[in-house]
Amino acid sequence: LFSPQTCFSDQKKTSNLEAYVKWFNRLCYLVATEICMPAKKKQRAQVIEFFIDVARECFNIGNFNSLMAIISGMNMSPVSRLKKTWSKVKTAKFFILEHQMDPTGNFYNYRTALRGAAHRSLTAHSNREKIVIPFFSLLIKDIYFLNEGCANRLPNGHVNFEKFLELAKQVGEFITWKQVECPFEQDPNIIHYLHTAPIFTEDGLYLASYESESPENQTEKDRWKSLRSTILGKT
16 A cells, blocks of 8 residues: 555655654653652752743743643643642742643634744844744644645635635744744753653653652552552562
8 A cells, every 4th residue: 555665755754843743742751750750849849940940931032832841741640740849839930831821712822922922033133032933733733724624726716815825924934933043052961961861751750750749549559559560560
């Protein structure tokens, strides 16, 4: 049915998209791992507060993709269940950021913030103000539904110019944002850490979470017991 060449060319076409998704997932799991790893509650709370500050800086410079990955990492169940840890965190800033990325109303708050960042980029005097990195998965979803959900031709046979103008606008904006030169100096140590730091699997995160703050119900107790058996070889 499929020749190896066809499969390879299809994979090649989407490799950049897959790299974006892979990076988003890695950042999400990296955040969750760094929060679940420390043995002491105070240290875990400090890591959460650090990532809240990083997320806020992402919002301020217009990096919505990393912002969403960090928030997603902090909202993963193994992290969100750490109630004793969260009780030590100043959560006001986190709730503001979470509100900005709330999916309600088809991500209305995020889309408003994105329009603001896009407008700032148009009138910017410095490269720092030109940065716009959209929440990539949502951008792809929007373009996909616009392309698949709207006919290329109108019922009268004419070309659906409205569809193609909107597609051109969205892709064109992204190309413009992509061409902005990064104004920040690259730190080799940070880049090395981001690419090579070990990250836990979902099971590993749950195990670390249960080891930090004991299970609260029978379902969690059973899962903890199972994870200790499979990952640590303990009964």
